[in-house]
Amino acid sequence: MEPTDAELIAAVIQGDSASFEPLIVKYQPRVFATARRYARRESEVEDIVQEVFIKAFQKLGSFRGEAPFEHWLMRLAVRTCYDFLRAHQRNRETNFTELSQPETDWLDKFVVEPGSADENAEAARQLIQRILTRLSPSARLVITLLEIEERPVKEIAEITGWSVPLVKVRAFRARAEMRKILAKISKEKYM
Amino acid sequence: MSSVEIAVMKPSVLQTKLIEAARREPLQDRVPYAFEKRIMARLAGMVPLNPWALWGRTLWRAALSCVAITLLCGLWTTSAAPKGENSDSFAQAFERAVFASSDQHLEDIW
Secondary structure (H helix, E strand, O other), rough: OOOOOHHHHHHHHOOOOOHHHHHHHHHHHHHHHHHHHHHHOOOHHHHHHHHHHHHHHHHHHHOOOOOHHHHHHHHHHHHHHHHHHHHHHHHOOOOOOOOHHHHHHHHHHHOOHHHOOOOHHHHHHHHHHHHHHHOOOOHHHHHHHHHHHHOOHHHHHHOOOOOOOHHHHHHHHHHHHHHHHHHHHHHHHHO | OHHHHHHHHHOOHHHHHHHHHHHHHHOOOOOOOOOOHHHHHOOOOOOOOHHHHHHHHHHHHHHHHHHHHHHHHHHHHHHOOOOOOHHHHHHHHHHHHHHHHHHHHHHHHH
């Protein structure tokens, strides 16, 4: 019978560091998936995941076991990703003149007939990623959690440590920021 | 108004479409080979921080420092205490200084 998360955590706190490995193995796919939402380069993703688990190990003593370990770990992962975004915000792209050919074709198709542009197309995914990289860190975080992952506002408040009204305000601003970027693309390309 | 103009002037439609595209992107949860070993190697030698243990350690250090300061102050007070003769002369000198003005006043009256 495999030990539970609580048993493994208790063993780690008592000094058995090796008991942390099964926890890494169990949760690393979810942490990788989360990190890939905020960083594109694989080296950056690996750095984020490594930092998440090192922080988790160091702060394990503060885990009180009131919520599942997974929730605590994912909150730590999202906050680490947010720190990463804030640390790299100077690298945000500044213009859209370098859209790839598939992205341009997809936009052209959307402009001519919005219904014909397929949401499953790889070009659409590349385009949304390009737009997300241009958003401010808080806007990107809130768009990802609220719009893409479709999490409730209350849960986002718990994950980020922001108040519920602050999440709503930041969501409103994030949507406006995104529309502004999309309007800029339209202006640059079609007007 | 042509369809092109409508589409261009409605970024909210494009926003909805692109958000939908992002939602449909499958989760990429692949893990590099033996990644957990790499983390465990980084964790070697580290110990999880227990906030209560940290707090207790800090309190013990503070308590020891306080005891040491108290002992040092006690030693200093004992060693710097004035000797018997000196203490008498100091007491007399202090008394003279305090009553100097009243003594002068009394001398003037007599």
